[in-house]
Amino acid sequence: QVQLVESGGGVVQPGGSLRLSCAASGFTFSSYSMHWVRQAPGRGLEWVAIILYDGSSKNYADSVKGRFTISRDNSKNTLSLHMNSLRAEDTAVYYCARGCSSGGCHSPFDYWGQGTLVTVSS
Amino acid sequence: EIVLTQSPATLSLSPGERATLSCRASQSVNSYLAWYQQKPGQAPRLLIYDASNRATGIPARFSGSGSGTDFTLTVSSLEPEDFAVYYCQQRSNWPLTFGGGTKVEIK
Numbered sequence: 001q002v003q004l005v006e007s008g009g010g011v012v013q014p015g016g017s018l019r020l021s022c023a024a025s026g027f028t029f030s031s032y033s034m035h036w037v038r039q040a041p042g043r044g045l046e047w048v049a050i051i052l053y054d055g056s057s058k059n060y061a062d063s064v065k066g067r068f069t070i071s072r073d074n075s076k077n078t079l080s081l082h083m084n085s086l087r088a089e090d091t092a093v094y095y096c097a098r099g100c101s102s103g104g105c106h107s108p109f110d111y112w113g114q115g116t117l118v119t120v121s122s
Numbered sequence: 123e124i125v126l127t128q129s130p131a132t133l134s135l136s137p138g139e140r141a142t143l144s145c146r147a148s149q150s151v152n153s154y155l156a157w158y159q160q161k162p163g164q165a166p167r168l169l170i171y172d173a174s175n176r177a178t179g180i181p182a183r184f185s186g187s188g189s190g191t192d193f194t195l196t197v198s199s200l201e202p203e204d205f206a207v208y209y210c211q212q213r214s215n216w217p218l219t220f221g222g223g224t225k226v227e228i229k
Contacts (some may be wrong), residue, residue: 037166045209095165109171
């Protein structure tokens with residue numbers, strides 16, 4: 001069965017850095033684009049970033065552009081999010097989610113991880 | 123950026139009643155509109171993709187309709203497990219955006 005498991009969350013000071021990981025299993029990871037989506041406490045969902053199945057293209061929300069970097073290692077079935085210059089407003093649960101396949105876009109965001117909490121606070 | 127406006131913010135209904143949720147886009151998203159259900163402490167769950175297609179394993183009481191700028195999620199007869207927050211999302215334009223959510227609560 002498809003599984004996405006995030007890790008790496010924690011408490012970090014403003015201006016600090018953190019790296020999140022998402023371990024994928026149960027599907028051909030290298031055939032799917034992947035997303036990060038976040039949710040601030042008590043708030044709605046915010047899309048953060050996407051990386052294509054082969055890593056050839058990436059896109060970011062304006063709120064994180066220039067500070068966050070999405071990457072993937074298809075040999076290890078792992079998605080990452082490198083977060084720099086963290087701000088209080090980056091405090092949120094971060095989810096990884098499966099996107100479209102290289103063969104077509106059928107029901108993207110059909111699988112989500114359980115999320116990992118990032119708290120930016122001094 | 124495409125803004126998605128969901129209404130109402132809160133819907134108070136009883137089990138067995140019909141729920142009708144609205145999502146309006148600030149510009150056309152064609153049919154690239156999805157609906158999600160989220161319960162406290164859980165990840166979102168895909169219900170409907172491309173406006174009207176039920177995701178795998180989603181009960182037939184959930185249905186989606188609309189195109190362009192106006193979309194509707196209908197739950198034909200609410201079950202106790204359907205009380206949750208529902209979000210719409212567009213994938214027509216970057217950045218991908220979500221609506222603010224509609225909370226369906228027990229009356």
